Amino acid sequence: MDLQQKLAILADAAKYDASCASSGTSKRDSLGGRGIGSTEGAGICHSYAPDGRCISLLKILLTNHCQYDCLYCVNRASSNVPRARFRVDEVVQLTLDFYRRNCIEGLFLSSGIIKSPDHTMEQVVEVARALREDHDFRGYIHLKTIPDTSDELLLRAGRYADRLSINVELPTAAGLKALAPEKDEGAIRRSMARLRLHIDEREDDARRVLPIRALPAAAPKAAKPPRFAPAGQSTQMIVGADATDDRGILASSATLYGAYRLKRVYYSAFSPIPDAARALPLQAPPLMREHRLYQADWLMRFYGFAHDEIVAAPDGLLRLDVDPKLAWALAHEERFPVDLNTAPREWLLRVPGLGVKAVASLLQARRVRRLRAEDLQRLHLPARKVLPFVQVDGHRPAARPRAVHEARARQARQQQAPLF
Structure with missing residues (x-):
């Protein structure tokens, strides 16, 4: 299989992952002849920063082979889809080639799980390492972290990536057990907790470094703390694959924000897949429901709303005809x-x-x-x-x-x- 065929399969396989916005990281560029890439430029748009800038990302899987058989996933082990797998050097070369053509400004890399979480994560991290150290790539890198991977690999991933993310997949532990019994909800939460710990440690180290102008003339300069995922961590949950209502989804999001200090929770409306299991709905939920959840999420993050006051309907669902803020005001x-x-x-x-x-x-x-x-x-x-x-x-x-x-x-x- 040639590189173009692999790209067609693995780019299409990555389209269901919504958690790839590139906001929040530090500003870097290649001005002055140093390095390759930028976190600020604009090209073919894939995501938006908070200030409205368009950030283009090459969004692919390392492989769509996977040892898990999650019922909602088109790349599950039992799915009858074409399979492909990139080598590390192929992903590196694709990223650099697309950047030089002014098509992208960064990379979003995820993967199915092959052999073991550590084996998969090691290859994902190696892509980021090669881009940063071998090619001095300064663009945005977002890595999808494999739950239950070793702490050493987590530390290495945070060193090279701007943002790390671990998908909780479904809003409740019961939903995850029903549709993805091979995945461990506890392992996902433990990995998110370890990420928060490392991010907090890095921020504490940064606060302890005094500004240079405040140091006495004879005092040595304080060492800059090691980099670790400056854009923080995010997650994604699927909406409409199980019976969880919007009230339950927002409650789960509020818990995630409070416990792990996430930058974002992304909501992905369930999309029916070929040869789907009977446990899954036959139709996708309305996309407006996903949109209303994003609006409600902003009310929690920026407008001072508590999760339990946004949804007032007895069925636990947000109104689709008006936005959540207007619905609250009318009520x-x-x-x-x-x-x-x-x-x-x-x-x-x-x-x-x-x-x-x-x-x-x-x-x-x-x-x-x-x-x-x-x-x-x-x-x-x-x-x-x-x-x-x-x-x-x-x-x-x-x-x-x-x-x-x-x-x-x-x-x-x-x-x-x-x-x-």
């Missing part, structure tokens, strides 16, 4: 309107239409003078969405937010009806 009309001139930051963040940056702009503007309704447009805020939930000088909502929302929904349906 708690008694807490509105919020006074933009006096409300604290935590209450402004709960107003539909106000994001983190918008709230910062409002807080800064009201230090100068009291806000009026027309100031929302000057601050480039969505006044139509915000005004039903707030009061400012010269404006107080005439109707309850739910009534306004329902009237607008009826109007939208009437406008769309002639189109069909």
Whole structure:
């Protein structure tokens, strides 16, 4: 099998892994003739950094051979799919060639498990080592970590990679046992705990290093602490492969954020696979459900929402017709309107239409003078969405937010009806 055939198989096999955003790492580039690659450039876009930059990643598996037989995985041992396997030098050369053609800015590398977790992880780490040490590659590298791999390999992986990730696969231990009985939920959690320990140790070492300008003239410079996964760790869970509702998924995510200080939890809507087992659903969940989970995840991470207050429906599912923040506001009309001139930051963040940056702009503007309704447009805020939930000088909502929302929904349906 030639390299192009391998690439077609192993790039396609990696498409189900969503946890490959490249945000959070340190800025590096090859300016000045040193090294190859960058974590900042733009090319064919595969993921986005928090500031909106497009980061292109070569996203492949080292191999899609796997000794596990997880029912939800197209690459499971019993699956009838074409198999391929890269050599370490082939992945290195592909990464460098794609970068030189300005197609990518980094590498996302995962793998099926062959022989043993340590055997597989050793080859994955060797790819990153060769790129960093042999070719001085300075682009972004994200490695998928194999649970139960040795601590020595974890340390080596963190030395070369910007981000490490271990997939929890499913939101609950019961779901994992039912659909992936060969995987050990305890081993996954232990590996995530070890990653957090190493990341925390590195951050503690960095804090102990004094700034050079603060050192006495005669004092020797403190050694820079060893690098370890500066972009932290992330994970991914499959949505819709088992019966776990959105309330349970968000509860699991909240536990992961609290226990392991994850940078991100990624949600991947289950996609039906060929020759699927009867234990799996026949249809994929709506993609809007995945989107709503990401929105709810942001509410937990940046807006001060607790996981157990986001989902109010008796069936434990997020509403698909409106975003979770608006759904919460409509279910708690008694807490509105919020006074933009006096409300604290935590209450402004709960107003539909106000994001983190918008709230910062409002807080800064009201230090100068009291806000009026027309100031929302000057601050480039969505006044139509915000005004039903707030009061400012010269404006107080005439109707309850739910009534306004329902009237607008009826109007939208009437406008769309002639189109069909």
